[in-house]
Amino acid sequence: MSLRAPSFRLVAAAVLFLLTLGGASSPAAPATAEVGKTAPAFSLPDLDGREVSLADYRGRVVVLEWFNPGCPFVKHAHGEGPLKDMARRASADGVVWLAVNSGAPGKQGHGADVNREAAKAWGMDHPILLDESGRVGRAYGAKTTPQMFVIDSAGVLAYAGGLDNAPLGNPEGGARVDYLSSALADVKAGRSPATPSTKSYGCSVKYGG
Numbered sequence: 001m002s003l004r005a006p007s008f009r010l011v012a013a014a015v016l017f018l019l020t021l022g023g024a025s026s027p028a029a030p031a032t033a034e035v036g037k038t039a040p041a042f043s044l045p046d047l048d049g050r051e052v053s054l055a056d057y058r059g060r061v062v063v064l065e066w067f068n069p070g071c072p073f074v075k076h077a078h079g080e081g082p083l084k085d086m087a088r089r090a091s092a093d094g095v096v097w098l099a100v101n102s103g104a105p106g107k108q109g110h111g112a113d114v115n116r117e118a119a120k121a122w123g124m125d126h127p128i129l130l131d132e133s134g135r136v137g138r139a140y141g142a143k144t145t146p147q148m149f150v151i152d153s154a155g156v157l158a159y160a161g162g163l164d165n166a167p168l169g170n171p172e173g174g175a176r177v178d179y180l181s182s183a184l185a186d187v188k189a190g191r192s193p194a195t196p197s198t199k200s201y202g203c204s205v206k207y208g209g
Contacts, residue, residue: 033149035157035159036156038155039054039155040054043055047116061150061184061187064148065083066145068101069118071145073167073201074109087126090184098127099127099129100128101115102132102137103132107206108203108206109145133208134207143200146163147161148179148200150180158192159184160196161197165177167201182195183196
């Protein structure tokens with residue numbers, strides 16, 4: 001009996017721990033975003049502490065880019081890859097571009113100063129928003145950096161997925177396919193993207209526990 005009791009207590013404690021985690025996180029977590037449905041609303045601070053809300057851009061096309069300046073895939077995309085000037089060109093065409101960093105404190109790429117240095121190095125003119133709790137990242141189902149989301153002028157999530165099919169500049173299957181640019185072109189023309197969702201690649205989003 002004495003040998004079995006500790007095992008029972010251990011199992012009971014583990015179950016209680018899991019239930020406690022579920023009970024603590026479930027009420028605070030918004031529903032995961034779905035392509036074809038209204039994009040989850042949010043407000044997040046930028047690197048200077050100013051609150052930026054998705055609602056501020058109602059009526060405009062918005063791109064959300066999940067961002068981590070310490071991730072090699074992000075470094076490539078911004079340093080020599082397609083994100084080197086894509087945001088600038090899209091912004092000139094009236095698109096709102098917001099980078100979102102859902103890294104928790106102590107994780108790779110976290111912190112205003114680190115992100116500010118990256119923005120300067122890569123010439124990023126658009127806001128970088130800090131989602132330290134991971135609430136917004138989880139609402140959108142963000143799993144990797146980079147990962148891209150396009151919201152149309154009606155506030156509907158029109159595209160979710162990868163930047164392209166070329167991790168670190170190496171196309172899968174031969175030719176590079178620019179998923180994001182194609183989705184943006186369709187949305188700007190008032191069409192639903194021909195390919196509304198794709199598999200993203202990159203580093204895992206550095207959520208907290």
